[in-house]
Amino acid sequence: MSIELITLFMFGGLFLLLLLNVPIAFATGSIAVISAYLFWSPKAVNLFPTSVYTMVTNYIFVAVPMFIFMGSVLERSGITDYLYEAVYRWVGSLRGSLAMATVLASIIMSAMVGVIGAIIVSMGLIALPSMLKRGYDKGIAMGSIMAGGALGVLIPPSIMLIMYAMWAGLSIRKIFLGAIMPGLLLGGLFLVYIAVRCYIQPHLGPALPKEERIPFKEKLKYLKALILPVALIVFVLGSILTGIAAPTEASGIGAFGALVCAAVYRRLNWDLVKNACLSTIRLSAMVMWIGFGAVMFISTYNALGGVQFVQNLILALPVQPWVLLVGMMAIVIALGMIIEWVGIIMLVVPIFLPIVAALGFDPLWFGVLVCVNLQMDVLTPPFGYALFYMKGVAPKEVTTADIYRASIPFALLQLTGLILCMIFPQIILWLPNLMY
Numbered sequence: 001m002s003i004e005l006i007t008l009f010m011f012g013g014l015f016l017l018l019l020l021n022v023p024i025a026f027a028t029g030s031i032a033v034i035s036a037y038l039f040w041s042p043k044a045v046n047l048f049p050t051s052v053y054t055m056v057t058n059y060i061f062v063a064v065p066m067f068i069f070m071g072s073v074l075e076r077s078g079i080t081d082y083l084y085e086a087v088y089r090w091v092g093s094l095r096g097s098l099a100m101a102t103v104l105a106s107i108i109m110s111a112m113v114g115v116i117g118a119i120i121v122s123m124g125l126i127a128l129p130s131m132l133k134r135g136y137d138k139g140i141a142m143g144s145i146m147a148g149g150a151l152g153v154l155i156p157p158s159i160m161l162i163m164y165a166m167w168a169g170l171s172i173r174k175i176f177l178g179a180i181m182p183g184l185l186l187g188g189l190f191l192v193y194i195a196v197r198c199y200i201q202p203h204l205g206p207a208l209p210k211e212e213r214i215p216f217k218e219k220l221k222y223l224k225a226l227i228l229p230v231a232l233i234v235f236v237l238g239s240i241l242t243g244i245a246a247p248t249e250a251s252g253i254g255a256f257g258a259l260v261c262a263a264v265y266r267r268l269n270w271d272l273v274k275n276a277c278l279s280t281i282r283l284s285a286m287v288m289w290i291g292f293g294a295v296m297f298i299s300t301y302n303a304l305g306g307v308q309f310v311q312n313l314i315l316a317l318p319v320q321p322w323v324l325l326v327g328m329m330a331i332v333i334a335l336g337m338i339i340e341w342v343g344i345i346m347l348v349v350p351i352f353l354p355i356v357a358a359l360g361f362d363p364l365w366f367g368v369l370v371c372v373n374l375q376m377d378v379l380t381p382p383f384g385y386a387l388f389y390m391k392g393v394a395p396k397e398v399t400t401a402d403i404y405r406a407s408i409p410f411a412l413l414q415l416t417g418l419i420l421c422m423i424f425p426q427i428i429l430w431l432p433n434l435m436y
Contacts, residue, residue, distance in 0.1 A: 001039055003309045010035050010301055015338075024343045028293030032300045039304055051295045056288060059248060060166045065284040066251030067157050070236075070258040072276035075118040077262035079229055083108055084126050086222035088208075096198030096205030098136060099144035100191050102127045106148025107187045108226070110155040111233045112258075116378055117389050120149035124393030137204040138398060139406040140194065146379055146386040146403075147190050147410035153341065154375040155183035156237055157254070160341055162247065163287070164367055167349045172247045173240055177431040178368040185427060186375070186417045193413055228264060232257045241435065287342050294346030302350065310351050311358070321359040325366075328352055329373055329418070336377025336384075344374060368428045372421055376414035379407050 001009075010031055017027035036044040055061070087108075088101030102123055109119045123145045131141040153160045156176040165172045198205035236254040239245040245253065262268040301307060314324060328348075335344045348370070356366045378385045381404045390403050421427050 003305050006035065006039055006304055007301075007306055007309065010297070010306070014297070018338055023289075024339055025289040025293040028290075028297040028343065028347075032293070032296035035304070036300045040300065044300075044303070047299070048296050051299045052292050055291055055295050058166060060162065060172065063162055063247045063251040064159055064287060065280050066248070066255050067159060067162070068283050069276055069280040070251065070254040071112065071118055072279040073255070073258035073262055073272065074112050074229075074232075075122060076272050076276060077258070077265050077267045079112070079261060079265065080105070080109060080122040081126060082265075083226070083229065084123070086226055089222050090219055094195065095202055095207050096140065096194040097207055098127065098131045098134065099140050099194045099198070099205050102131075102144045103148040103187060103190045103194070106145075106151055107155065107183070108229060108233075110148075110152040110183070111157070111237070112229050116149050116152040116385060119152045120145055120386055120389040121393055123149060124390060128393065128395075131205075132395070134208070135203070135206055138402055139409070140197065140204050142390055142394065142398070142403060142406040143410045144190065144194060146390050146407055147413070148187075149389070150375055150379045150386050150410075150414070151183055151187060153378060154179055154186070154371055156180060157240070157247070157251070158371075159287070160345070160371055160374060163342060164345050164349070164371055167345055168353055168363065168367055170364060170367055173243065174364055174432045174436065175367055175371075176237065177241060177435055178364055178428045179371060180431055181427050182368060182372050182417065182421050185420065186372075186414060189413045189417055190410060193409065228261050232261060290340060290342040291346060294343055298347065298350050307351050307354075311355050314355055315358055321361070324355070324359060325361065325422070328355070329369065329422075332370060332373045333377065333380075336374060337380060337382070341374040341377065344377075345370070362425065362429065364432060365425050365428050369418065369421055372414075372418050376411060376418060379411045379414060381407060381411075 013031045013034075014027055017031070018024065022030075032048070033045055036048075083105045084101060087104045088098055090101075094100065105127075106119055106123060109122070127145060128141055132138070152158070156179055158179065161175050161179055162172060164170070165175045194205065232254065235257065236250050239253065240247050240250045259268060259273075262272060298307070314327075317324065332344060332348060335348070339347075352366075352370075353363060356363060379387070381387060384407065387400075387403050387407060390406075391398075391400060394403065
């Protein structure tokens with residue numbers, strides 16, 4: 001069978017199974033086994049265990065469950081309450097202050113937790129009732145929580161960055177550095193949008209009443225809540241970015257540091273450790289199973305000549321390199337509406353990276369662009385993760401349509417951030433070039 005028909009069979013079958021709600025791990029894995037048996041050789045199926053074993057024994061992969069455990073412990077230690085309280089006390093006199101405090105606290109939480117669900121659920125339980133009680137618009141309130149939580153997949157030490165670096169053969173230090181400025185840029189866009197919107201329409205986000213505001217000296221006391229989390233962020237990320245420790249070692253330090261934080265806040269107990277371990281097992285298993293299927297799928301497609309076929313097809317198009325780059329970003333956006341980010345990384349990286357190299361683009365710059373793109377996908381209707389997490393913690397009177405409408409302005413801001421990173425590559429490359 002020709003490679004064109006094989007491509008149609010494999011990708012057509014994959015999307016058909018996804019539309020039938022088959023989990024991506026089993027969709028990619030089953031298509032890989034069938035295709036290898038029919039178009040390659042029945043004996044080729046025996047090669048899959050080797051491919052899977054190579055992936056799970058990668059030394060960098062050990063960092064994934066350790067960072068997940070770190071985030072799970074911190075999320076259960078009550079640190080979110082202290083962070084939110086400290087931030088909103090500082091910005092309470094501004095219109096939209098509670099929404100801005102939510103975004104700022106989410107940025108800090110992203111650098112500690114790195115798990116979108118934990119951030120959105122925590123902020124949804126803490127910040128949403130507070131904002132609705134004070135007359136905030138539902139769209140601003142829910143949008144700030146979802147957008148702030150979505151930063152958890154981009155700001156280091158993000159699991160997504162680790163998986164991309166591992167899959168693409170990039171330096172984790174460099175991709176961490178490259179993602180810092182885009183993450184702060186997106187956070188800044190969210191803050192500016194909230195401030196401007198609430199300044200023009202004060203009823204959307206009223207400032208805190210004067211009786212709830214506190215003097216400057218009292219505000220300084222709330223900074224104590226930031227000492228431990230900031231110290232942990234600096235210690236973990238600093239050890240990675242300066243080369244003192246590899247990401248795997250730093251993840252272990254971070255996991256231990258999270259337990260120390262929980263002990264300091266007097267939340268460390270057997271139930272916390274048990275639940276954090278169970279959460280780590282669930283999330284790590286999800287990542288691994290999706291990885292198994294993706295490895296099998298790409299290995300089969302590559303062996304059949306599919307990857308080379310797609311690369312030759314794209315490079316033969318009579319268009320400028322930038323048009324091809326925009327097309328690849330559009331494909332990632334489309335895939336993000338139906339596939340988890342783990343599957344997208346493992347499916348598109350082996351195909352796109354050689355094309356990017358042939359077009360003369362910086363692989364690090366392209367990698368962070370993909371991660372910024374995927375960060376937008378978690379907020380994009382109809383299947384963005386952030387939307388479902390928000391629905392789980394929102395009051396009963398909030399409809400799915402309300403959540404979709406709340407996400408759209410912030411999704412457009414994320415698209416703006418992606419475009420800015422494409423137009424101005426130094427947003428991504430400045431820090432890596434400065435450090436290395």
